[in-house]
Amino acid sequence: MALKIRLLADLKRQKGSITGIFLLVFFAAVSLTVAVTVFHNSGAYIEQEMERVGYGTFTAWVSGYTDITDIQSEIQGQDMxxxxxxxxxxxxxxxxxxxxxxxxxxxxxxxxxxxxxxxxxxxxxxxxxxxxxxxxxxxxxxxxxxxxxxxxxxxxxxxxxxxxxxxxxxxxxxxxxxxxxxxxxxxxxxxxxxxxxxxxxxxxxxxxxxxxxxxxxxxxxxxxKDPEEVSMTELNRALNNATRLGMYSEMTYSEETIHGFMLVLQNIETGFLIGFSVLLLVVILIVIQNGIRNAMIQEYKDIGILKTIGCTSFSIWMGKILEYCLPVFIGIITGVLAALPILRAVKGLTVTSTGVLIPLGLPSGILCVIFLALIGLLMLFVARQTREVTDIRPIQAILGRINEMPGNRKRNNIYPECVGLSLACRQLLTGWKRYMGVFLIMSILTVFLSVVDKMSDWVGRNGEGLMNAFSVAEHDLGVQPMSSDVDMQEVAELIGSYSAITDTYRLAMRSGTVNGTDLTVNVLDEPEWFHVISGNTAADENDVLVTETVAQDLGLDIGDEVTVSSGGGTAVYTVRGIYECANEMGANVGMSIAGYARIADTGASIWCTHYILEDSSRNDIIMEELMARYRVSADIHTNSWSGLDGIVRTLHILIFFMYAIALFIIGIVIVLSGSKVLGFEQKNLAIYKSIGYTSGALRVSFGIRYGMVAIVGTALGTVISAFAADSLLSALLGNFGIGDIHVAVRIGQMAWTAGIIILFVFLFAVLASGKIRHISVKELLQGE
Amino acid sequence: MQESILSAENLSKVFKVQEKESIVLDQINVEIYRNDFTVIMGPSGAGKSTLLYALSGMDSISGGSVKLSGSAKELHRMSEKEMAAIRSERFGFVFQQMNLVSNLTIEENVLVAGYNKKEKKPSDIKARADSLLQQLSIERIRDQLPGQVSGGEAQRAAIARALINEPDILFADEPTGSLNRANTMNILDILNVVHANGQSILMVTHDMKAAIRGNRILYLSDGKVTGELKLPKYRKQDEMSREEQISVWLKELEW
Incomplete structure (x- = not known):
């Protein structure tokens, strides 16, 4: 009963911190539930549906055969x-x-x-x-x-x-x-x-x-026969060697690759949500630590009094643990419940980009493990932070003062021209510990938003980055003549009448095998267009480039030799470099025209000419014109695909959402920290009022103080992100064949991100300091 | 004819606790004059501090008005900004608890109050602060923090802060209430010195030793000013006689 009374009183006293912790845990729980459910359910559902509609360990798309049943029997006769x-x-x-x-x-x-x-x-x-x-x-x-x-x-x-x-x-x-x-x-x-x-x-x-x-x-x-024992590469290689599958196959995809394709969008989205949840968890830990630290100072004397009336250290400690774990429990339960309607909305919103209806059922086992682990972690953390209550000696607490005495550290001068700024600096220098949490959170948020910005930059306004990652090389338009009627000079003139052509090169995408495994062979007449990540481009006729995916799957490294077959010929090449092309989930290799000429015919019909235009905004109109003229005699495409708009929109919504959430976190953190700091400084603020400072001036000074914390925090975050954001983004997208992301550091963009954070921190601090208006000079008087 | 700085007319303050009204100040009419050292005395609960808060605009009032000479607006009708300007330029406050900003040095506590008065040059403010610190014998602790000095030194710093802008009136609420005897005497001496230099003071106290320092004593009882005693300016050699005079007066007022 005593515990209940104390708990209720403490919850009432610390209602600001408790509400803040509850809100942060609530949003983390919503985000985690949605991410884990979408990740788990979409993965399981795609697997189940692929099995239901009959996809095999791998599926080959074939054409040009005379009798399919012959090929079927030939393949079926294989041991594997x-x-x-x-x-x-x-x-x-x-x-x-x-x-x-x-x-x-x-x-x-x-x-x-x-x-x-x-x-x-x-x-x-x-x-x-x-x-x-x-x-x-x-x-x-x-x-x-x-x-x-x-x-x-x-x-x-x-x-x-x-x-x-x-x-x-x-x-x-x-x-x-x-x-x-x-x-x-x-x-x-x-x-x-x-x-x-x-x-x-x-x-x-x-x-x-x-x-x-x-x-x-x-x-x-x-x-x-035994999908666990045999890899797709081995099976594919065996079938190509022992059957005529290679002759008729247009493309082959393993169950795993199809799975990967279908889950690219979900995985990028859930990856961001999980990243966001981790960020929230860090914020929660910092907020809890600060909340407890400040509460300890406020309640130091009360704890001493409780001990004098017979409360044990253990019972007070348990009360404190309960006080901070209660909002965690409630936040998780309500967060999971609130995730249900959000999942329904996600299901409806993503069907046009994912093509499937993601089941809504919560993966209760996984969620239980995650949330129990989260509760355990937070309970341990709270227990560790509140351990101090057991060391408080009653009489020392009642008589003594815990209030931190400003030390003799170097202080800033108070300049008459900018008293508000000088006072803000003084508060920071003498009470810096109170702002450490805000500083850390702002650093983390800056890194997080920098990754989001990089993502946005990389994706590009119209998805150019995404397309480039999936293309063999950059281009605006591609034209591949399907008959000799197409005059490529005429095509170039037509394109040139809309926009100057800044560059052209030719690409051939041919099916083939590398060490017996089906892959696409990309051939460029100007191999310097390949996006080479490491090593050199395939300039020589004996050179080949492989993607990171191929290097990993086939165990290849630069300098290794590989056997490439395509167009009826076979030759040995040396891996000269690793290049990026996420097409076919990275299952492709690249070489020069001279290299391809060693194994196959490089006649005119295989080439698609890629054009790079001065004014790429005219791509669509040029494509329409080309389509009208060469609809059946040429294959014409832009550097885009049908679903790109939807994907780009989804990613842009996600980026907007991340910004909104970051601002929400700033709001909560500043309001929580601000109210605590105001509590500590109530008397000082009343003193300033008594000597003629207005609430407005004090609030601006309060805002400046937090703004300065944000400046230092964002500066650190900006430095970290300048070095780490590319790697973080590459790690996030690495599973999708996009393993090497280099986005140029844009000072303006970084300054904008930091500026947004600083501005909102300042505004939220000024808003949170509204209480200053109500601080009365009477606080300083000895009433009768 | 004395010049009035502050005048209260029908000044009332009523506290309402759970529908029950308690009249603390009951239609008080009082004038505070320039160059006076006015002391408000009275038994506990008489409303002394409440009257000080009401006259200084620190607290709201329930009825009546308080006028500050040279100001067109009544004190309680002023905006927060106008009131801040009055506190900065025309009022000075000294409290029982010294109320110095804990992370500013003694000198900075004084300067910060001065810098708030925009029309003064920073160099003039600095010079006045130096002079006050010297006059109040706290020059040597100017770089110390309030937590590092004695109560008496802190209170002297609070007086320096209150005087930095040469206020029309210095409000003092039990300024010696938390000091030992030596420090009490020292602070009261300082108040007498500044009063002798022309500073108007309005002080609340229940301490006879402090009350004798004033030249006008108002007696407050049950929310009304029920007595007023005028005395000549304080001189140390008259202490005994002043004390006797006030004791007799208070006896007449049945305190």
């Missing part, structure tokens, strides 16, 4: 393989609402008995029970609603031949595709009914081989 399933499809270019896709789509016949896809309700936030697909209807991924603005009732046109052979479908709805549903993947799947599929195939077969631009193909879902 347990079974192979064939899912037929048609590769074809398409356009929606007059917008032509840069990439091919794959038309899949819907057969629920074998491949049972989920269909979305029109609102996209739930599933619909669709029994079958009607003739003329088509279902697509919800990410196309974002990228192409596709909606129910729109018409989709599939271009099957240069002679004008096409098939039309009407959008009947959207379906969940656990591989190509994400905005991160350009190639898209479309579901039609079997009759329409057969009809499309017939139309395709009526087109002469010369004029055919669509083609029949299949997905081969290859299931390994």
């Amino acid at each position: 393989v347990s079974r192979v399933e064939v899912q037929p499809l048609i590769f074809s270019g398409y356009s929606i609402n007059g917008i032509h896709s840069d990439n091919e789509g794959q038309l899949i016949p819907y057969g629920p008995e074998q491949y049972d896809y989920h269909f979305f309700a029109d609102s996209l936030d739930a599933y619909a029970d669709i029994q079958g697909i009607e003739s003329g209807e088509i279902y697509l991924s919800p990410s196309m609603a974002e990228g192409f603005g596709a909606s129910i009732g729109d018409e989709i046109q599939f271009m099957l031949g240069r002679n004008g052979a096409k098939q039309f479908f009407k959008v009947a709805g959207f379906f969940e595709d656990p591989f190509m549903g994400s905005s991160m993947i350009d190639m898209k799947s479309f579901l039609v009914n079997r009759e329409d599929y057969e009809e499309t195939l017939q139309v395709l077969n009526t087109v002469s081989e010369f004029n055919r631009i669509g083609r029949e193909g299949a997905m081969l879902h290859i299931h390994a």
Whole structure:
């Protein structure tokens, strides 16, 4: 009972700190719950759905074969393989609402008995029970609603031949595709009914081989006998050596790679949220430490009195632990509950970028472990910080004074021209310990916001950074002639009529193998365009560049020799350097035209010419013009993909959210610290008032004091981030094939970030010091 | 005819505690004159300090008015900024607890009050501070912090701070209440010196030794000024007779 009375009284007295700790824990719990749930559920769900719709240990997209069952049997006959399933499809270019896709789509016949896809309700936030697909209807991924603005009732046109052979479908709805549903993947799947599929195939077969631009193909879902024992690289290498798979395969993806593709966005978002939660945890620890320290000074005498009336040190200590752990418990419980509606919103908001509905169920086991660990950590921390109560001797506390006496340390002068600033400096120099927490938090926030800024810079206003990371080399436009009718001189003139061309180079992306593993071989006629991270570019004909992913997967290093096969030839090359290209999740190598000429034909048809324009804002209009003229005879693309806008928007929202949260943290920290400091300085402030200082002047001086703490804190944070922000961001994105991020240090941007923090610290401090208005000079008087 | 600095008319202060009203100052009419050392005496709970707070504008009032000579506005109708200017330029305060800013040196405590008066040159303020520190014999502790000096020294520093801007009136609330006898005498001597130099003082005390230093004593009882005693200016050799005179007077007032 006594404990309860004391606890209630202490909670009332420290209500500011307790409320602040509660709010910080609440937001950390919300953020952690959302991040862990999205991370866990999306990962588990993609895995479950890939299995349900039949993806194998790895899946090969094949075309150009004569009899697919022969290849199926050949692969199935291998020791490592347990079974192979064939899912037929048609590769074809398409356009929606007059917008032509840069990439091919794959038309899949819907057969629920074998491949049972989920269909979305029109609102996209739930599933619909669709029994079958009607003739003329088509279902697509919800990410196309974002990228192409596709909606129910729109018409989709599939271009099957240069002679004008096409098939039309009407959008009947959207379906969940656990591989190509994400905005991160350009190639898209479309579901039609079997009759329409057969009809499309017939139309395709009526087109002469010369004029055919669509083609029949299949997905081969290859299931390994013992997926735990065999790696994708080994299986792929074995199949390429022992079967004809390599001859017909257009691309192959392992279960793991597909998983990685589908989770790129979720992982970046949850990575930031987890980073933010860790930041909040650090802030919570600092706030708790400061709160306890200040409370100890305030309650020192009371603790002595409690001991004189018989309260044991242990019971007082337990009371203190409870006092600070109570807001932690309540914050976690309410935070988890508040995360539920947020998760519902996340589910609805992300379906057009992720292509899947992330399940809402909380991963209770994982969350319990995380939150119990968090509670344990905080309890230990609080126990350690409040341990001091057991050492307080009653009589010493009642008679003595704990108030810190300003020491004889070097003090600043008080200048008559700037008394407010001088007084602020004095308060800081003589009571610096009280501001250490704020200083540390501002340093951490600066580093955090610098990483966010770097991310924003790297992504670019229109996603240029993201595109560059996924491209072999920078460009604004790419044109690959599909027939000899295309006059590249004419193309250059057309482009030049809109914007000057500052540079051009040619790129060929060919399928191939490296040491028997399927990879894309990127060939540049000017190899200096490769983004080389370490080593040198592949300038010589014997040189090859590998990505960090390839180097890691195949155990390669600079100087190693590798066997590259592509276009019918094979040769040994030396790894000359590591380059960055997150395309295919980093599964690619690069070489020069001279290098590729050693193994394959480098004839005109393989090259895509990349143009770098003086005015890249004209990319879209030039592309439209080129499309109108060379729609069927050339493949034309910008340095973008259909879902990029959605991704960039999502990332920009995330960045905005991070800034908002950082300002919120500043607000809470300054209000908490400010109210404590005001409590300590009440008497001094009353003295200043008694000698004629106005509340306004004292509040500005108070704000300046915190502003100065923020200046020092942000300066330290800026120095740290100048050295560490790139590495932190690289570490965050390293799992997605983007392992080396170098964003130029922009002094203006850094100053802006620091300036924002300092300004808000100052404003919040002035706001928090509103109490000064109510401090009366009467505080100084001895009342009767 | 004495010049009035402060005048209170029908000054009332009522405290309300749980719907119960308690009249502390009951329609007081009083004038405080220039160059006077006015002492407010009275039994505990008579409202002495409350009257000081009301006259100095430190506390709100329930009724009536307080006027400061040369000021068009009544004291309690002034804005916070106007009141701050009055405190800075025309009033000085000395409290029972010295109330020095703990992290400013003795000299800085004095200077900070001076620097707030913008129209004065910093060099003049510094010169006046030096002079006050010397007059009050605290020059040698000018670089010390309040926590490092004795109570008497701290109170002398508080007086120097109160006088730095040459106020019209110096308010002193039990200025010797927390000092030992030697320091009490020293502080009272200082007050007499500054009074002799023309400084108007309004002091609250219940100590006879302090009261005899004034030349005008107001007796407050039950929220009303019920007596007034005028005395000649203080001289050390008259101490005994003044004490006797006040004792007789207080006896008449049934204290």
